[in-house]
Amino acid sequence: MKKGVMRAGHVQIRVLDMDEAVSHYKQRMGLLETHREGDRVFFKGWTECEKYSVILREADSAGMDFMGFKVDSDARLDELHADLIEHGLEVDELPAGDLPDCGRRMSFLAPTGHRFELYAEKEVTGRHGVGHHNPEAWPEDLVGMKATRFDHCLFHGEDLDGVYDIFVNVLGFWLTEQAMAGEERVAQFFTCSMKEHEIAFIKAEGNTGAFHHASFHLETWQDVLHAADIISMHDISLDIGPTRHGLTHGATIYFFDPSGNRNETFCGGDYFFPDHPVVTWDADKLGKAVFYHSRELNERFLTVTT
Amino acid sequence: MKKGVMRAGHVQIRVLDMDEAVSHYKQRMGLLETHREGDRVFFKGWTECEKYSVILREADSAGMDFMGFKVDSDARLDELHADLIEHGLEVDELPAGDLPDCGRRMSFLAPTGHRFELYAEKEVTGRHGVGHHNPEAWPEDLVGMKATRFDHCLFHGEDLDGVYDIFVNVLGFWLTEQAMAGEERVAQFFTCSMKEHEIAFIKAEGNTGAFHHASFHLETWQDVLHAADIISMHDISLDIGPTRHGLTHGATIYFFDPSGNRNETFCGGDYFFPDHPVVTWDADKLGKAVFYHSRELNERFLTVTT
């Protein structure tokens, strides 16, 4: 947190069929449905203190509507608003309540075609089931993969330098890991916390808002196995895993929600402090950097929703 | 990181016999000996990027000499220096090199009798064995408990309000967890990162610098079991565990180094963001708050080195 941006706070994902999607995110991923409003359904992982972090919206195409980052105060929101404008971006200020139980949001379109936003206030409802007064270790009512939290997103895009500028120079994120093809950065991972990434971009043609995956944290590698089992038990479309990433070293599975949006559940991996050297992977080792065990990109890796 | 303090960066511990101590911290805990200078031996965990985090000094009594926190810039060091003085503390500025490969340090005695210090520069040598260029998942030369990093310290002291003031109001830490006896705070956990605690204090009589334990992070609960096995194989004095804490919910073992200093190795537990509500345990549940499974303090819990 260099300029007051705290973490990836929420993501709004488009789904083709809400009933199927709710069943997937709730029964399979184990997220908690917190409420519904209009055509949207809201979820969180059990360790998250804010009211919600995942928003599903029924639409004709899958993909991501926007991803929001929480900042540490309302004053900071104004500062960063000014900084974004100075950087040359158009910023839309959305009023408090436009997103339920959430304060005003500063929304902008990144040069990769992704819409991001900042916000400073959202209702804090505390950890599910255990609360904050003599809290037990975990709630007993969890189901499915027992995802603990929405963790980060990975996007594909062409203008990696453009989003580097915004995240590092304007919003105060740190570059934690990168893949380099000679002098060109073809993968870049950013954080504003101790997590090895809050957001990441991989080079691909077209600045069309390509959505690679939203990622959810699991407690242990045992939980990753159980998540893979659940994928099989319920005939969910598996992309790859269980395996490990080279980048961040998280232990992971990729799979698809019923609308074709890729999900990740993962555990472990490296952590970040601002004095850590940037981790660099050579692009000719990108296979190992992405899928550490197979050491090659699978053919589905380029599949995205937009 | 609200005012630029990044993390618990190092701790200097007094030991009665250096050979025995080196064998314990190196062969049993699995820390890496980085170098020796004068009467001191320096160590780090394999995931730590700075050159060292643990310093052992041979002396006639066990205990802690000082604990240091890293700040994010040299300018910040001067700001915090001024803030500490304004708060009424005497601050000694120790020159760069006084601690090898470390920049100048601002040292002060807290009202609980513990000496703390801030520093902004220390040589960064990177992750042991894997480095930062196409890094493998972990190094194969680790031994013993394979401690990944020095994580935090817990102290006993009387003037909890005094150190609260320093850590929260002067240094910008957050209070993450507490135990309350009515209106009185009898345990307080502080962080400046996403870790649930970088430092913690428990109420006890006397402001004598009582050192409860230095804690080291392990990757998994499997590693906690192996650590307990190693304790038994090598006839190390066990305090308690494997078990879980109620406070922070980390999974833990307490044991003693050959000089009687308590060590902790732990994994997991809760994480922190600045918008998380403070966790409060009632003092009449302190047994469960400290040792979640047995739900009672053991008689050794009050044993400290000073």
Added chain:
Amino acid sequence: MKKGVMRAGHVQIRVLDMDEAVSHYKQRMGLLETHREGDRVFFKGWTECEKYSVILREADSAGMDFMGFKVDSDARLDELHADLIEHGLEVDELPAGDLPDCGRRMSFLAPTGHRFELYAEKEVTGRHGVGHHNPEAWPEDLVGMKATRFDHCLFHGEDLDGVYDIFVNVLGFWLTEQAMAGEERVAQFFTCSMKEHEIAFIKAEGNTGAFHHASFHLETWQDVLHAADIISMHDISLDIGPTRHGLTHGATIYFFDPSGNRNETFCGGDYFFPDHPVVTWDADKLGKAVFYHSRELNERFLTVTT
């Protein structure tokens, strides 16, 4: 399986209050209630193929009524019946149906005061939830500790030579592990399978049928932690753990059901083949042999129900 005895097949335990007991074994231990008949309630773990393995009977005192071993054929039952009688034991033949869905049983009182029985037939209902046709990895409806099976019992008794004779010489069990005080065997573990023990005895005064614990298998050390958490969440009386045994090296927790009968849930540990040397612990290391990490017997270790 040297003389056709396959495994520990069931145990009947007396409880003081059936409602509390059912809640404990079902909601906390995660056993499945299979049916009720008269004053008895029947349970099994989800991996067990027979209809039930644990029988609770409401009574005025806690303790064990009997433990049954399954043999591999009806003919074998007659052979072993004859062998037991030749050994000088009184054997009661209980007719099929006396225990529901179970064939005839040969019951005898061991010189330690424990009642054991052999049976060859019990209804096989298969693995819970997954069955035997294209079986999924595990059922999703498990609760609490998710005990996978009734595993073994440990008893206290004086005439250890007497039961050694019966189990080893008459029933064809192997001695797998023992603790020796000079020439005297003070602990003896027997198996008829690959499990390191199907039944075990520890020397204690009085041949009164003292019941130390019934043990239930968990899949992983992660499950042992979760079991300990559940013990704490529901204020179950903990004896000791999570820890490891020296004998068998299983990772374990001991706790008490609401009637005061000790339960164990454990995972891992050693396995047996008939050519394995007997493992011997010296009695002066009995603390470590029983509780590998603390290396001392706790004061409750001698507590039994009879």
Added chain:
Amino acid sequence: MKKGVMRAGHVQIRVLDMDEAVSHYKQRMGLLETHREGDRVFFKGWTECEKYSVILREADSAGMDFMGFKVDSDARLDELHADLIEHGLEVDELPAGDLPDCGRRMSFLAPTGHRFELYAEKEVTGRHGVGHHNPEAWPEDLVGMKATRFDHCLFHGEDLDGVYDIFVNVLGFWLTEQAMAGEERVAQFFTCSMKEHEIAFIKAEGNTGAFHHASFHLETWQDVLHAADIISMHDISLDIGPTRHGLTHGATIYFFDPSGNRNETFCGGDYFFPDHPVVTWDADKLGKAVFYHSRELNERFLTVTT
């Protein structure tokens, strides 16, 4: 153990380059080299009590020379010898010492082209590093994947009925799991212990002694991840995994030794008692039966050494 066959006791594997092979099985798999004799090198896993279980022989082609099963007595060896001959097999009696520290062996060629043998005696050297007197939990000198034992082999062959007859009807194994294409058994798993398989066959054209893999047991799913990491760190050819099998439900990785022989390291999975119903997978679900998560056979699945 119905007719005295105890377990899969050893396997002799042909390798193209002994130095590379020793490095693989010793440094990577973590087997212990026990001795060398002539052109052969002998290994065991640390939990195995016999002197060795894996024999490597340098040759011009990879593949398996023979797999041996231990029986419980010398008398039993003669009985089974007679039974094999009566079944119509040619049995070669190899004298004691032909295989070092091993008694006489009864060797026969199965109709699938695989050579199997029975033996009753081999030097018992006990568990590596811990022994059988006050044994510690595990030895600290293990390296690489820390394979605990040679566990089982899987073969391809055409005459599945022929080997069924030998293993079930002559040697007293049980059929534990199978895949059925209508009335035809296309996969069959056999055991003589509590392990879900000591040996298995999958239908494939040609009775040429096709060797699919030798399998080695790991303690935990954490160890499976570490094994996969080691595969990647040392550029070992990965086949598939980490993943789970549907058949037996073991958690697994397949990879290749430097000569092209497939190895498996795995943990967990189902266990067997003689009253367990046979598990049946439908052949149209063979993908899921073999690779539970991807639910499809990979193209390398048919690759074997002969």
